[in-house]
Amino acid sequence: MxxxxxxxxxxxxxxxxxxxxxxxxxxxxxxxxxxxxxxxxxxxxxxxxxxxQRHKRSLSSLLTIEQGQNESLRSFITHFNREVMTVDKMDDKMLLAAFHNGVNFDLVIHKLYEQEPQTMAELIHLAQSFMNVKDVIIAKKRKKAK
Structure with a gap:
């Protein structure tokens, strides 16, 4: 115009x-x-x-996110990803460090150090594999209980 x-x-x-x-x-x-x-x-x-307007948070704010005592891994990942979206500039190394810092499942921590994902995509894929195995184990336990 x-x-x-x-x-x-x-x-x-x-x-x-x-x-x-x-x-x-x-x-x-x-x-x-x-x-x-x-x-x-x-x-x-x-x-x-x-x-x-929402003001973007700093990447270091992700270091304050911790998995709750009774929070599932799936719920923590959802929560973590939601918080990642509020961060202005993302760096995979910092995101990986923040995730490592916040997750409380010993087996997941062990897998993360064993497999050493280099990107968040790799980490999420690894966590998804862990959750899938856990779901199968739970389903088998339920089947045996019936």
Whole structure:
């Protein structure tokens, strides 16, 4: 629209057509005739939604994640991965160290040091294999109990 030389007034009127969800609700609550330029509308928009942005955490914050006493490995991996998504810059070596630091299953720790995964993908694959074996063992125990 800027390239076509469209006026601020038309751009302000076109602005709500691109909004969805909460942004559209916010826009509909702006009192009429309060905005006189596209610049004012832009400032209102940014000021309203900038507080809703999630700030990325540092990679070292992952070192505080620990597997709970009764938390399953599967649950811990889900929790760990959710936290990884909040980190700004990821480094596989640091992620591996944080996972090693947080996991509490002795057999998993043993496997991690035995196999020494070099990437998070390798570590997750190894953990998945461990969980699959554990599931088979549990299923066999249930079958024997019946």
């Amino acid at each position: 800027h390239l076509q030389g469209v006026s601020d007034e038309i751009m302000c009127r076109a602005f709500p057509t691109i909004l969805k969800g909460i942004a559209r609700v916010w826009f509909s609550k702006i009192p009429p005739n309060i905005v006189s330029s596209l610049e004012e509308l832009s400032k209102l928009f940014v000021n309203n939604f900038i507080g809703g």
